Amino acid sequence: MCLAIPGKIVELMEGDRSLASVDVLGVRRKVDLGLLADERPVTGDWVLIHVGFAMSKISEADALTTLRMLEELGEADAALEEAQGYGLGEAGETGSRAGP
Amino acid sequence: MRFVDEFREPELIHRTAEEIRRLADPGRHYRLMEICGGHTHSIYRFGLQDILPRNIDLIHGPGCPVCVLPMGRIDDGLSIAEQPDVIFAAFGDMMRVPGTHGSPLEYKARGMDVRIIYSPSDALKLARNNPDKHVLFFAIGFETTAPSTALTLMRAKAEGLRNFSVFCNHVTIIPAIRAILDSPDMRIDAFIGPGHVSTVIGCRPYGWIASQEGKPIVVTGFEPLDILQSIVMLLRQLNQRHCAVENQYKRAVPWEGNSAALRAMAEAFELRPFFEWRGLGFISQSALQIKEGYAEWDAERRFAVPGIRVTDPKASQCGEVLKGMLKPAQCRLFGKECTPERPIGALMVSSEGSCAAYYNYEHRKAQTLTKLASAPVGA
Numbered sequence: 476m477c478l479a480i481p482g483k484i485v486e487l488m489e490g491d492r493s494l495a496s497v498d499v500l501g502v503r504r505k506v507d508l509g510l511l512a513d514e515r516p517v518t519g520d521w522v523l524i525h526v527g528f529a530m531s532k533i534s535e536a537d538a539l540t541t542l543r544m545l546e547e548l549g550e551a552d553a554a555l556e557e558a559q560g561y562g563l564g565e566a567g568e569t570g571s572r573a574g575p
Numbered sequence: 576m577r578f579v580d581e582f583r584e585p586e587l588i589h590r591t592a593e594e595i596r597r598l599a600d601p602g603r604h605y606r607l608m609e610i611c612g613g614h615t616h617s618i619y620r621f622g623l624q625d626i627l628p629r630n631i632d633l634i635h636g637p638g639c640p641v642c643v644l645p646m647g648r649i650d651d652g653l654s655i656a657e658q659p660d661v662i663f664a665a666f667g668d669m670m671r672v673p674g675t676h677g678s679p680l681e682y683k684a685r686g687m688d689v690r691i692i693y694s695p696s697d698a699l700k701l702a703r704n705n706p707d708k709h710v711l712f713f714a715i716g717f718e719t720t721a722p723s724t725a726l727t728l729m730r731a732k733a734e735g736l737r738n739f740s741v742f743c744n745h746v747t748i749i750p751a752i753r754a755i756l757d758s759p760d761m762r763i764d765a766f767i768g769p770g771h772v773s774t775v776i777g778c779r780p781y782g783w784i785a786s787q788e789g790k791p792i793v794v795t796g797f798e799p800l801d802i803l804q805s806i807v808m809l810l811r812q813l814n815q816r817h818c819a820v821e822n823q824y825k826r827a828v829p830w831e832g833n834s835a836a837l838r839a840m841a842e843a844f845e846l847r848p849f850f851e852w853r854g855l856g857f858i859s860q861s862a863l864q865i866k867e868g869y870a871e872w873d874a875e876r877r878f879a880v881p882g883i884r885v886t887d888p889k890a891s892q893c894g895e896v897l898k899g900m901l902k903p904a905q906c907r908l909f910g911k912e913c914t915p916e917r918p919i920g921a922l923m924v925s926s927e928g929s930c931a932a933y934y935n936y937e938h939r940k941a942q943t944l945t946k947l948a949s950a951p952v953g954a
Contacts, residue, residue, distance in 0.1 A: 507694075513833075513835045
């Protein structure tokens with residue numbers, strides 16, 4: 476719960492403007508953008524995700540640094556498990572799974 | 576300095592550590608509290624205390640929401656979940672946390688419908704998928720998590736989803752800091768401010784810590800270098816007798832916080848008159864409850880909640896550890912009756928609690944060293 480995981484916005488959902496398809500550690504997940512209503516991100520932006528909600532926009536360099544730190548902290552597996560768990564772990568509902 | 580060479584930027588780490596040694600006045604003892612459990616985790620994982628001069632002590636604060644939740648609240652939540660046709664949904668962190676009659680995971684083993692979720696919106700999805708059941712979301716966390724729960728409540732209301740409710744245990748960080756500062760035996764010189772909580776609340780709410788209490792505070796990121804840089808900033812302030820709120824974690828924390836997240840919280844939540852914290856006792860206006868307008872989705876209004884109170888065993892000294900009076904290993908139960916496998920005190924409950932973090936890294940390191948020392952030469 477206390478992890479913040481960087482993800483890159485792949486596609487904004489049509490119909491529901493508060494949802495985006497986001498690449499999180501190689502997994503495509505639906506992420507809620509409702510808490511960034513005042514600085515709406517666009518495709519290609521990086522966001523910090525906390526319990527399935529994008530909490531803040533960050534730069535690509537900071538996102539890559541944070542990903543490396545999750546690795547160094549030994550938390551990359553926990554982060555991947557969390558990302559895979561979003562949407563009740565029903566993979567495929569928001570697109571294909573890329574590499575790990 | 577066992578981990579230094581593993582760092583991404585060892586040069587920069589060395590230089591920052593050097594700067595800390597230069598700034599630390601040998602005639603002074605510095606007690607710095609990191610408030611957030613994420614920082615505690617990083618500090619132990621990277622062995623940062625080993626890099627610091629001996630007269631800088633890092634004290635691990637109350638910022639692990641799982642740790643400070645009283646056992647009675649877990650009992651209350653599980654008692655709702657024991658009613659027929661209820662699905663109990665919670666984050667994985669909660670699953671092993673013991674209630675009086677077992678953890679959620681143990682209840683699951685006894686046949687209760689317990690689901691691990693990774694996002695509050697998945698609790699909504701569970702409710703949609705199971706229209707003949709009631710989904711109870713056991714909500715927990717500081718201001719980092721509370722906005723997501725708020726938005727989830729707003730969505731449930733907009734959708735008119737009637738088989739969903741939230742058992743709200745969200746807490747707020749500022750009153751906890753105040754409780755620590757108000758305690759007569761408090762011995763803290765400055766604060767390493769929380770990172771993720773501050774992405775939501777910004778830096779302004781910490782102003783009184785500097786202006787009224789005379790303690791510097793630096794909002795800090797989670798990398799080893801972030802934490803060391805923050806210590807440099809705090810030492811500079813302390814040496815110059817200057818007290819201000821500074822932001823080391825600018826890359827993620829805007830000074831004003833996240834306005835949309837604050838709006839969501841204000842829409843769905845209000846302050847509780849008081850709430851109990853394990854290790855700190857009752858703190859007024861330190862937690863959130865669901866507003867009247869969302870009463871239908873408030874588990875505490877929809878169900879009869881027993882309001883169980885379980886006092887911590889007298890022998891545990893969590894409060895003294897939280898306030899920096901004792902190191903984890905100085906507690907009389909540490910590593911004996913109280914271990915991460917069988918936690919008695921609050922701080923041993925989650926891996927981000929200071930006792931569990933200390934146990935996992937320091938205690939095991941010491942045991943390995945003892946084993947190595949007693950091994951026959953050449954073995």
